[in-house]
Amino acid sequence: MTEPNIHEGERLDGLPSQEVKVIQNPDMFAYSLDAVLLAYFANPNKKGRGRTVDLGAGTGAVGLFYAKKVTGSVTLVEIQEELAAMAKRSVRLNGLEDRVSVIHADMQEVFDQIKPGSVDTVLCNPPYFPIKEKTKQNEDEHYQIARHEVAIDLPKLAQTANKLLKNKGKFFMVHRPERLGDIFAALTDRGLEIKHLQFVYGKADREANMVLVEAIKQGRSGGVRILPPIIAYTADNQYTEQVQTILYGKAWTLD
Template sequence: METRNILKKDERIDQLYSQDVRIIQNPHYFAFSLDAVLLANFVRPNHRQKLKIVDLCAGNGAIGIFLHDKLGGTFTEVELQPQIADMAERTILLNDLQDRYTVVNDDIANVNDYISKDSIDIVLCNPPYFPVTAQSQKNPNKALAIARHEIATDLVTVIQKMSGLLKMNGHGYLVHRPDRLGEILQVCQENRLAPKRIQFIHPKPDRDANILLLEVIKDGRPGGVKVVPSLIVHGADNEYTPAVQELLYGK
């Protein structure tokens, strides 16, 4: 689709060269971060044409769009905020993917009004990471506050909805903060999601991990969790490491 006339005030188009896709961004509302690229990379390839995939807290649809070539089937992007859901819809048009992607503009708490329980093969989520604080409630940018803090949804709701949507043996993928790992694992196990694969992302070689990637299987057998090799984002020179360069720009 022509880029002319598709952008609104303060919007820009960013390209993920490694996947040959373009994403409409607006820093006042929402812009995808490296977290989205990392989660898409963590997802296992599956090219079955009948796959059904749901992206909860989808933002501008970046994670789903990044997976257009890695996963077969159809995607439903669920995003609460109207301005951001509108960006997702126009991003789908920009990449000519409207035959495979649809956007639902509603609270994920209402997702079963649109999608049947126990019907989805893969559920993705990059949720708000941070519990609500007095400071987050006072954030003058409400759109960004909702994207970052558990104002409109929370971890328990995200996990409950992920589990409810997934078929038995369906796969869920979550990006979150390592300091909440204990809580995440507990809530997953309370909701029939067996943790199967974990990756930690470190900002630099000598820094603690600040991003967690998790794969779960609905009603999966207990045990057998794999902690895969960590990924380092920046070297000592503050440049992206070769592994991250490849994720962003391709080989």
């Protein structure tokens, strides 16, 4: 790992289990547990030897965490120039320039740089909240794009993932359980059949606040499997043993 190139207002965060450091600016946007769990959940074809694209990569957290458990190439696509620049510095910091690259572009306009139908796996931690007349949006542009469907919505995301993926390629996403109806409609209408769901609970006695989704391009319809849940915190607000292992345990391996 090289010496970090940290700018004013930035900080260095990391994931000990994967031995990855990520440069972030909390005034713009910073990753949280959902990014870690998406990278952990993603179980690609070909034992990770194929090409992966992380759409809406932000500072690169998902793609960088995931890259350490696969051997194939990973491309991070990010529309915001400042976040893409931070991701590039994090790639260098972690010594992953040989396998991880960053494209500063709108994901819907990336096909001149990534050939349609050439990707084995697509990852995405998209904006969770739809734009509605009464939606209360954060005034900061970086947070608006990251949290609200300003630049991309679920149908357009599904169409982009479908266009990038090879037949039988996999799509992995983290989202909110209350959007499951929209998620199923957007993905299945665009040739992405949902195969696995895993719900994440803040605490065992609360409703799920995240859902991890795996879909396959041109997969057979039906046969959705619900994986055992992930519980994030104990009653006294400490990480559960399950999450402690994900964050601080041995390096992740593919099934």
